[in-house]
Structure formats: structure tokens, C-alpha cells
Amino acid sequence: xxxxxxxxxxxxxxxxxxxxxxxxxxxxxxxxxxxxxxxxxxxxxxxxxxxxxxxxxxxxxxxxxxxxxxxxxxxxxxxxxxxxxxxxxxxxxxxxxxxxxxxxxxxxxxxxxxxxxxxxxxxxxxxxxxxxxxxxxxxxxxxxxxxxxxxxxxxxxxxxxxxxxxxxxxxxxxxxxxxxxxxxxxxxxxxxxxxxxxxxxxxxxxxxxxxxxxxxxxxxxxxxxxxxxxxxxxxxxxxxxxxxxxxxxxxxxxxxxxxxxxxxxxxxxxxxxxxxxxxxxxxxxxxxxxxxxxxxxxxxxxxxxxxxxxxxxxxxxxxxxxxxxxxxxxxxxxxxxxxxxxxxxxxxxxxxxxxxxxxxxxxxxxxxxxxxxxxxxxxxxxxxxxxxxxxxxxxxxxxxxxxxxxxxxxxxxxxxxxxxxxxxxxxxxxxxxxxxxxxxxxxxxxxxxxxxxxxxxxxxxxxxxxxxxxxxxxxxxxxxxxxxxxxxxxxxxxxxxxxxxxxxxxxxxxxxxxxxxxxxxxxxxxxxxxxxxxxxxxxxxxxxxxxxxxxxxxxxxxxxxx
RNA sequence: GGUGACGUGGCCAAGUGGUUAAGGCGAGGGUCUGCAAAACCCUUAUUCGGCGGUUCGAAUCCGCCCGUCACCUCCA
Numbered sequence: 170x171x172x173x174x175x176x177x178x179x180x181x182x183x184x185x186x187x188x189x190x191x192x193x194x195x196x197x198x199x200x201x202x203x204x205x206x207x208x209x210x211x212x213x214x215x216x217x218x219x220x221x222x223x224x225x226x227x228x229x230x231x232x233x234x235x236x237x238x239x240x241x242x243x244x245x246x247x248x249x250x251x252x253x254x255x256x257x258x259x260x261x262x263x264x265x266x267x268x269x270x271x272x273x274x275x276x277x278x279x280x281x282x283x284x285x286x287x288x289x290x291x292x293x294x295x296x297x298x299x300x301x302x303x304x305x306x307x308x309x310x311x312x313x314x315x316x317x318x319x320x321x322x323x324x325x326x327x328x329x330x331x332x333x334x335x336x337x338x339x340x341x342x343x344x345x346x347x348x349x350x351x352x353x354x355x356x357x358x359x360x361x362x363x364x365x366x367x368x369x370x371x372x373x374x375x376x377x378x379x380x381x382x383x384x385x386x387x388x389x390x391x392x393x394x395x396x397x398x399x400x401x402x403x404x405x406x407x408x409x410x411x412x413x414x415x416x417x418x419x420x421x422x423x424x425x426x427x428x429x430x431x432x433x434x435x436x437x438x439x440x441x442x443x444x445x446x447x448x449x450x451x452x453x454x455x456x457x458x459x460x461x462x463x464x465x466x467x468x469x470x471x472x473x474x475x476x477x478x479x480x481x482x483x484x485x486x487x488x489x490x491x492x493x494x495x496x497x498x499x500x501x502x503x504x505x506x507x508x509x510x511x512x513x514x515x516x517x518x519x520x521x522x523x524x525x526x527x528x529x530x531x532x533x534x535x536x537x538x539x540x541x542x543x544x545x546x547x548x549x550x551x552x553x554x555x556x557x558x559x560x561x562x563x564x565x566x567x568x569x570x571x572x573x574x575x576x577x578x579x580x581x582x583x584x585x586x587x588x589x590x591x592x593x594x595x596x597x598x599x600x601x602x603x604x605x606x607x608x609x610x611x612x613x614x615x616x617x618x619x620x621x622x623x624x625x626x627x628x629x630x631x632x633x634x635x636x637x638x639x640x641x642x643x644x645x646x647x648x649x650x651x652x653x654x655x656x657x658x659x660x661x662x663x664x665x666x667x668x669x670x671x672x673x674x675x676x677x678x679x680x681x682x683x684x685x686x687x688x689x690x691x692x693x694x695x696x697x698x699x700x701x702x703x704x705x706x707x708x709x710x711x712x713x714x715x716x717x718x719x720x721x722x723x724x725x726x727x728x729x730x731x
Numbered sequence: 732g733g734u735g736a737c738g739u740g741g742c743c744a745a746g747u748g749g750u751u752a753a754g755g756c757g758a759g760g761g762u763c764u765g766c767a768a769a770a771c772c773c774u775u776a777u778u779c780g781g782c783g784g785u786u787c788g789a790a791u792c793c794g795c796c797c798g799u800c801a802c803c804u805c806c807a
Binding site for chain 1: 734742744754757764806
């Protein structure tokens with residue numbers, strides 16, 4: 170109960186951005202003074218506990234280790250970036266400005282291999298799969314980073330940082346032109362992953378390189394082997410080691426210290442441990458990162474239920490077998506927003522075993538939210554029209570203003586006072602409060618989704634009880650309901666419209682045919698000719714994939730994806 | 732072997748010291764409907780891997796045991 174959930178600072182929408190001289194502008198100051206921002210709590214891998222989120226300043230600086238574009242992005246990637254996108258969106262929803270950077274490791278052994286595999290230049294392979302990344306992430310509503318950084322575009326900066334580390338005695342050049350970071354020069358090494366020196370030496374599968382002064386030392390710069398891409402450097406032709414590119418890109422885009430660093434939990438060691446060593450050694454600023462935010466792995470279930478006890482789950486990238494985002498969405502049975510909801514259905518830090526059954530369950534869940542929204546919108550239009558008609562009737566003899574409205578109220582005092590609307594209003598507020606409380610607690614998206622369930626149920630209660638005579642309060646209530654639903658869903662990036670399906674608009678001729686059939690069916694129903702009505706409904710279903718619903722306000726139809 | 736995490740209903744998953752253990756899917760019953768669809772209502776864990784302990788009180792804290800997962804492999 171630490172926070173009083175104030176009305177969240179909403180992102181200014183396009184409509185309102187035109188003139189906002191009263192609001193302090195984005196630059197440095199947040200919309201709300203720092204001290205007044207709500208207390209968000211974030212689990213920090215480094216301390217192993219949830220901590221109050223206190224950013225260094227504004228905007229909140231966030232960096233996420235991106236991917237090596239060597240293949241089609243899979244569901245593990247989808248989860249990682251959906252989670253970090255959700256963090257970013259939610260921070261914005263809570264009134265924080267953010268600056269979000271994400272990299273592509275576009276040169277690496279695996280990329281060289283991908284190029285060979287496909288008979289194209291490594292750079293072309295990298296570009297191809299970078300495009301796949303944007304395509305797929307766009308579909309699950311992951312917003313592009315404020316800036317994407319590419320290793321191949323940071324070579325000079327990387328060389329600069331490597332040289333700096335050498336100059337400060339944290340790195341050394343060996344014969345052959347490789348440069349290693351000296352782990353013993355950084356006493357705090359191991360603080361993120363909780364490993365001490367012995368632990369790293371005893372069981373570790375480190376292949377000792379005789380040129381290393383210490384077995385834990387790692388490469389900052391690797392000399393080029395024949396046929397490999399290379400760049401000139403003070404130490405000869407070569408390319409950056411792993412790790413150093415992230416330290417460099419953070420430094421050059423966000424500065425010496427940042428608020429949030431995200432990535433998969435598999436990167437804790439050695440990648441992030443090494444990043445800390447490099448960055449803090451170079452800048453002498455501690456800590457390099459305020460909050461380490463690691464997302465759990467997504468793995469595939471065992472193939473054979475029989476051998477289920479044998480523990481056969483395999484992390485996607487490890488098993489060599491993975492499910493791509495594209496393949497999941499290909500059939501059209503899984504709306505992209507529902508996939509995102511599935512990926513957010515479990516806490517981000519937990520490992521998630523992929524389950525098609527649960528994914529399909531989430532599709533139903535998401536469809537229910539979408540249905541709630543669509544119904545509320547439909548009734549809103551109906552109610553508004555109804556009111557307008559009433560007013561028109563009243564207008565002639567009364568010569569105008571407010572007559573119709575007044576009359577409706579006078580005839581239906583119970584509706585006019587809006588008891589149901591007041592109840593709904595409270596329920597909307599409760600849903601928002603629950604949602605925010607859940608998300609404030611280390612981004613508990615699972616709980617947040619249940620707040621959406623509850624919200625949808627309460628809205629359904631309201632819409633199913635709307636009578637024949639709507640009032641202005643009805644319209645207002647429906648507007649508020651849709652706005653709240655959109656507000657909360659958007660805060661975590663879940664769209665409530667399947668924009669891909671909606672995009673496939675029917676041509677006018679087909680639409681006209683469908684509507685003609687529906688009109689025929691309405692006539693048949695009026696005649697109580699049920700067999701004819703059913704025949705038409707079946708025809709619509711079979712031939713046009715149209716699902717028909719008879720509502721008190723008339724027939725409603727939609728086209729199914731398949 | 733070392734490091735970190737976890738084990739909650741048929742499936743998934745919140746909750747981590749205190750009135751009735753969220754939510755989704757599934758299942759059963761009902762309301763509405765000409766029939767559907769959708770929606771709504773009710774039911775579905777005396778119990779939180781096992782055994783001990785701390786406590787007035789534990790799924791929640793401690794110990795042991797059993798089981799699972801991730802990392803120590805330039806894999807997100």
C-alpha cells in the first residue's frame with residue numbers, strides 16, 4: 170500500500186501535442202517532479218532483491234542486449250523484446266521519459282556461418298535477419314528503440330575504448346594481435362553473477378590460452394583469421410571481441426552510467442559480468458548499471474510424454490530446434506497481440522516452457538477482451554444514434570436545446586441518475602488501481618492481465634444490462650469503458666484489435682453480398698422462417714467465413730481468420 | 732562440482748507471515764436466445780513436492796530430503 174495510485178500521467182496523444190505550453194517540455198524535467206513519481210519496484214539481479222526504482226535522472230536510460238541477426242527470430246527473442254518493450258511502455262505510462270537503446274551484433278562467427286550457409290556475404294545475412302527482426306517485432310507491437318546500434322558502425326569507438334583500457338593497465342596485447350582484458354585488474358569481478366575466483370577456475374570449462382595472464386581474462390580484440398572480415402587497429406587487423414561492443418555502445422549513446430540494462434538471463438555470465446568489468450574499469454564510475462533486469466529463458470517441452478520425466482526441455486537457442494515467430498503467426502489462428510499476451514502471461518524472470526495449449530488459451534482470453542471492447546464500441550454508437558433520434562423527435566415543437574435530453578431523463582429517472590454508470594465508474598477505477606499495483610511490483614504482468622480480465626467482465630456486466638433507452642450517461646460510460654480498456658492494454662503494448670486481420674478488408678462487392686444475405690435472413694427471421702434463416706447463416710459461415718451474432722440491436726457479423 | 736532460481740487445482744499461473752489461496756483455459760450446471768454465437772451466474776485446491784522446526788498463526792520464515800530449470804559453451 171505504499172503508493173496512492175494517482176491518475177497515471179498519460180502520454181500526450183497526437184491530438185494534444187499541438188500546444189502544450191503549460192506543461193514543462195520533455196527535455197530534462199519529467200511531467201511529474203521526481204519526488205512525486207510513484208514507487209515502482211524492480212528486481213535487481215545484482216542484489217537479488219526488489220528495490221525501489223530511483224532513476225539517475227531523466228530520461229531513464231535503458232539498454233537492452235539485442236540479438237545476433239543470424240537466423241529468423243524465435244519465440245525466445247519475442248519474449249525478451251516483448252518484456253523489455255513492456256517495461257519501457259510501462260515506465261512511459263507512469264510518467265517517466267525513457268531513452269532506449271538496443272544493439273545488433275552484426276559481425277560475429279555465427280553471422281559468417283550464416284553467410285556461408287546461404288551463399289551470401291555475411292553483411293547481407295546480417296541485414297536479412299535484421300529485417301526479419303523488425304518485421305516480427307513490429308507484429309507483436311514492440312516499439313523500435315530510440316536508437317539501434319550496430320557493431321560494425323562502432324569500430325572506431327570500440328578501438329578507442331580498448332586502447333583506453335590498455336592505457337589504464339586493465340588490458341594487454343599479446344603476440345598475434347589479440348587484446349585481453351585483465352580480470353585481476355578489476356577486483357569487483359564476479360559481483361553480478363555471484364561467482365568467486367575459485368568457482369570460476371575449478372569447474373569452469375575455460376580453455377586456457379597460454380597467452381592469457383589469467384584464465385579468466387577475455388578477449389577485447391581478436392585478430393583476423395584468413396578469410397574473416399577485419400578492420401584495421403593499432404594491434405593489427407581484427408574485430409572486436411564479444412562484450413566490448415556493449416560497453417562501448419552504452420558509453421557512446423547513453424553515457425557512463427545507466428539505469429536499466431536488460432537481456433536474457435543467459436547473459437548474466439559471462440557477458441554482463443564482463444561488461445561491468447570493462448565499463449567500470451574504463452570510466453571509474455560505479456555502478457555502471459543501476460538495475461540489471463534479466464528475462465527468463467523460453468524452452469520447448471519434451472517431445473515424448475512418455476519420457477517426460479527424463480527432463481528434456483531445451484532452451485531454444487541451445488537445442489538447435491526453435492519455433493520462429495513467423496511460423497507461429499503464419500496460420501492466422503494466433504493473432505499477434507494474443508501471442509504477446511501469452512509471452513507476458515508469466516512473470517518475466519521465470520523460465521517459460523512453451524505450450525501451444527496455453528497459447529491457444531491465451532488467444533481465447535485475448536479475444537474476450539477484444540470482444541468486450543468491440544461490443545462496447547458498437548453499443549456506444551447505437552446509444553448515440555438513439556439519443557440523436559430522440560432529440561430530433563423532440564426538437565420541432567421545443568425549438569431546440571436540451572429538450573430531448575431532458576425528456577429522456579424525465580421519463581427514465583432511474584437511468585438518468587446513472588446508478589449503473591456510477592458502479593461502472595468505480596469498477597473502472599478499481600481495475601486501473603489493481604493493474605498499476607501489479608505492474609509497479611516488478612512488472613507483474615501476469616497479475617496485470619488478470620486485472621484486464623476483471624475489467625472486461627465488469628464492462629460486460631454493464632453492456633449486457635443496457636436497456637432500450639440509453640441516456641447521455643450511457644454514452645459517457647461506454648466511452649470511459651473503452652478508454653480504460655485501451656489505456657491499460659496499451660500500457661503493456663497489447664492491442665485489442667487484430668490489425669492484421671482488420672487490414673484485410675473485404676472488397677465492396679463481397680461486402681455487399683454479405684450484407685444482402687444478412688438482410689434476407691432478417692426478413693426470414695421476421696417471417697419466423699427459421700430454417701431459411703439458419704440456412705443463410707450457415708452459408709455465410711461456410712462461404713464467407715462470416716460469424717453472425719443476433720443482438721438486441723440487430724445482427725452483427727465479423728470475418729474469421731483461418 | 733560451482734553459481735542462481737523454482738516445485739501452488741486436469742493444464743497454465745499469481746500470491747511469499749494473518750479474515751473465504753487471484754486470474755486464464757478446461758470440465759459440470761444454469762440464465763439469456765427461435766436455434767446459435769457472445770455474455771452473465773454457480774460449481775470445480777480444507778490445500779500449496781515430502782518430513783521436521785520457529786510462531787498465537789506459514790503456501791509464505793528455518794533445516795533436511797526428493798524433484799525440476801538456467802548459467803559456468805560469443806545461446807535472448
